[in-house]
Amino acid sequence: MARNKNLFKTIKVEDAVGLTLAHDITEIRPGEFKGPAFLKGQTIEEKDICHLMRLGKQHLYILDLKEGQVHEDDAVFEMADALSGQGVVFNGRPKEGKLQLTAKHDGLLKVNTKSLVAFNMTPEVMCASIHNNTPVKKGQPIAGTRAIPLVIERDTLDRAVETIRSGAPVFTVKRFRSVKAGLIITGNEVFEGLIEDRFEYIVKEKIESFGSSLTDVSILPDNKTIIGETVQSYFNKGLDLIITTGGMSVDPDDVTRLGIKAAGIKEIYYSAAALPGAMFQLAYKGNVPVVGIPACALHHKATVFDLVLPRLLAGERPDNRDLAQLAHGGFCLDCDVCRYPACSFGKAF
Numbered sequence: 001m002a003r004n005k006n007l008f009k010t011i012k013v014e015d016a017v018g019l020t021l022a023h024d025i026t027e028i029r030p031g032e033f034k035g036p037a038f039l040k041g042q043t044i045e046e047k048d049i050c051h052l053m054r055l056g057k058q059h060l061y062i063l064d065l066k067e068g069q070v071h072e073d074d075a076v077f078e079m080a081d082a083l084s085g086q087g088v089v090f091n092g093r094p095k096e097g098k099l100q101l102t103a104k105h106d107g108l109l110k111v112n113t114k115s116l117v118a119f120n121m122t123p124e125v126m127c128a129s130i131h132n133n134t135p136v137k138k139g140q141p142i143a144g145t146r147a148i149p150l151v152i153e154r155d156t157l158d159r160a161v162e163t164i165r166s167g168a169p170v171f172t173v174k175r176f177r178s179v180k181a182g183l184i185i186t187g188n189e190v191f192e193g194l195i196e197d198r199f200e201y202i203v204k205e206k207i208e209s210f211g212s213s214l215t216d217v218s219i220l221p222d223n224k225t226i227i228g229e230t231v232q233s234y235f236n237k238g239l240d241l242i243i244t245t246g247g248m249s250v251d252p253d254d255v256t257r258l259g260i261k262a263a264g265i266k267e268i269y270y271s272a273a274a275l276p277g278a279m280f281q282l283a284y285k286g287n288v289p290v291v292g293i294p295a296c297a298l299h300h301k302a303t304v305f306d307l308v309l310p311r312l313l314a315g316e317r318p319d320n321r322d323l324a325q326l327a328h329g330g331f332c333l334d335c336d337v338c339r340y341p342a343c344s345f346g347k348a349f
Contacts, residue, residue: 100144107135188222206306257270267285
């Protein structure tokens with residue numbers, strides 16, 4: 001439905017009581033105030049008449065809604081309510097018919113893209129969002145929605161809302177768990193002190209940014225038996241997440257993956273469709289993830305580890321299909337100045 005002049009009628013201010021204002025009315029008091037004195041969609045009351053006249057208004061545009069029609073500002077609240085799942089809120093008044101959805105708390109944004117597309121296929125409504133699996137902060141905008149016309153038919157609005165409610169919530173924000181993580185740094189050159197380790201600082205910073213802690217750190221030689229025993233000791237300590245660094249490639253000295261197997265871990269996924277980070281490993285023993293970070297994480301601010309870690313901390317269990325699906329958006333442009341996460345890396349529909 002187009003924005004139709006037939007939806008409006010001009011009426012004298014003194015005759016407007018009980019009717020709906022079709023536009024904002026601005027008031028300017030020099031040096032004191034400038035802004036809307038009356039809002040679009042507001043019902044005019046008796047006490048408002050003198051105020052309107054002081055603003056120089058003799059006539060007003062009044063919205064002439066017919067039965068079965070809904071103003072965009074009312075419609076958008078219904079749409080936002082239907083779109084918002086757990087961990088998603090909206091507040092404030094619509095601006096030009098639009099409402100923003102925001103994160104209720106820190107966490108991982110989940111977008112049901114199938115339902116989102118189905119909603120947008122309904123005539124006269126729209127919603128746009130940031131990407132699925134994006135870590136978000138409390139209060140961060142995640143989506144915006146609106147009705148396209150100034151007035152939408154009730155049947156059309158009901159159909160749009162039902163499209164959402166008939167499936168899973170379109171937007172949810174999953175809280176991050178606070179976990180205790182252990183780090184195993186492998187490599188003879190680090191173990192023997194020939195080079196200084198830099199992995200501990202990198203991993204610690206990333207873990208703590210999500211509200212978790214790095215409680216145990218071990219530096220080990222390239223010995224699969226020692227690596228396996230240390231991994232097992234971390235299980236015995238009850239750690240929630242185990243991270244290994246180095247030893248992920250195919251060189252003869254890279255035995256970290258063999259050490260993980262030696263700890264009795266059978267669910268292992270090796271390689272990810274992302275660059276940097278192709279030689280990434282993800283394994284599980286029970287509910288405890290064991291992550292293998294390749295050496296590229298020393299030289300790149302963002303790697304596949306940054307894409308997988310938030311999902312693990314949100315309680316998800318990515319597998320080989322998830323690692324393969326990183327292919328779309330998983331190519332880092334290696335910019336001179338890294339802007340991650342404000343870039344395309346890891347962003348897919």
